[in-house]
Amino acid sequence: EAGVAQSPRYKIIEKRQSVAFWCNPISGHATLYWYQQILGQGPKLLIQFQNNGVVDDSQLPKDRFSAERLKGVDSTLKIQPAKLEDSAVYLCASSLGGVQETQYFGPGTRLLVL
Amino acid sequence: AQSVTQPDIHITVSEGASLELRCNYSYGATPYLFWYVQSPGQGLQLLLKYFSGDTLVQGIKGFEAEFKRSQSSFNLRKPSVHWSDAAEYFCAVGPNAGNNRKLIWGLGTSLAVNP
Numbered sequence: 685e686a687g688v689a690q691s692p693r694y695k696i697i698e699k700r701q702s703v704a705f706w707c708n709p710i711s712g713h714a715t716l717y718w719y720q721q722i723l724g725q726g727p728k729l730l731i732q733f734q735n736n737g738v739v740d741d742s743q744l745p746k747d748r749f750s751a752e753r754l755k756g757v758d759s760t761l762k763i764q765p766a767k768l769e770d771s772a773v774y775l776c777a778s779s780l781g782g783v784q785e786t787q788y789f790g791p792g793t794r795l796l797v798l
Numbered sequence: 799a800q801s802v803t804q805p806d807i808h809i810t811v812s813e814g815a816s817l818e819l820r821c822n823y824s825y826g827a828t829p830y831l832f833w834y835v836q837s838p839g840q841g842l843q844l845l846l847k848y849f850s851g852d853t854l855v856q857g858i859k860g861f862e863a864e865f866k867r868s869q870s871s872f873n874l875r876k877p878s879v880h881w882s883d884a885a886e887y888f889c890a891v892g893p894n895a896g897n898n899r900k901l902i903w904g905l906g907t908s909l910a911v912n913p
Binding site: 687688724725726727728729732739740775777782783784786787788789790791792 | 802830839840841842843844847849888890892893894899900901903904905906
C-alpha cells in the first residue's frame with residue numbers, strides 16, 4: 685500500500701516570496717491534515733479536511749496561508765507571502781476517519797525562508 | 799485548558815537498558831491517547847494508542863504504555879532498547895466526545911541510545 689506522498693521534500697525561498705506544497709493521501713482516506721512542525725516542537729495542526737470540506741482551520745494564519753483539497757483527494761498548502769518564522773517542516777497526514785483513527789504521515793517538506 | 803506535557807526533552811540510555819518516557823495530560827475527560835515516533839529523516843509513525851479497556855497497551859517494536867487515570871499519565875516503556883530506537887517520541891491526546899476533534903501534541907522527547 686502506497687503511503688502519503690509529499691512534494692517537494694525541500695524548499696528554500698526568500699521572505700515575501702510564495703511557495704506551495706502538495707500532498708497525495710493514502711487512497712480511501714477521508715481525512716487529510718496539514719501540520720507545521722517547528723524545530724524542537726511537536727506538530728501543530730494547520731488545517732483538517734474531511735473529504736473536501738474543512739473541519740478545523742482555527743490555527744491557520746489565513747492572511748498568508750491557504751489550503752484546498754481537490755475532489756476530496758490531493759491537497760495543496762500555499763504560503764503567500766512567506767515570513768522568516770514560517771521556516772519549518774510541513775507534514776501532511778491522512779486517516780480513514782476521525783480523531784480516533786491512526787494518522788499516517790508523509791515524509792514532510794522542509795521549508796527554509798531566508 | 800487542554801494540554802500534554804512530556805517532561806523530558808532529551809533522554810540518553812544504553813543499548814539493552816530499559817526505557818520509560820513520560821507523558822502527562824490535562825483534559826476534561828478520559829481522552830484518546832497516542833504515542834508516535836519520528837525517526838531521523840522519516841515521517842511520524844504510530845506506536846500505540848489507548849481508547850478504553852485494558853490500561854496496559856501493547857504496540858509495535860516492543861513498546862507498551864500504561865494509562866493511569868489517577869495520575870493523568872500515559873507513559874511509554876520498553877524493556878530493552880535497541881540502537882534503532884533512537885528517535886523523537888511524541889505523546890498526543892484527542893477527545894472521545896464533543897465537537898473539538900483534533901489531537902493535542904506534546905513537544906516530544908528526543909531519545910539517544912549509546913552502544
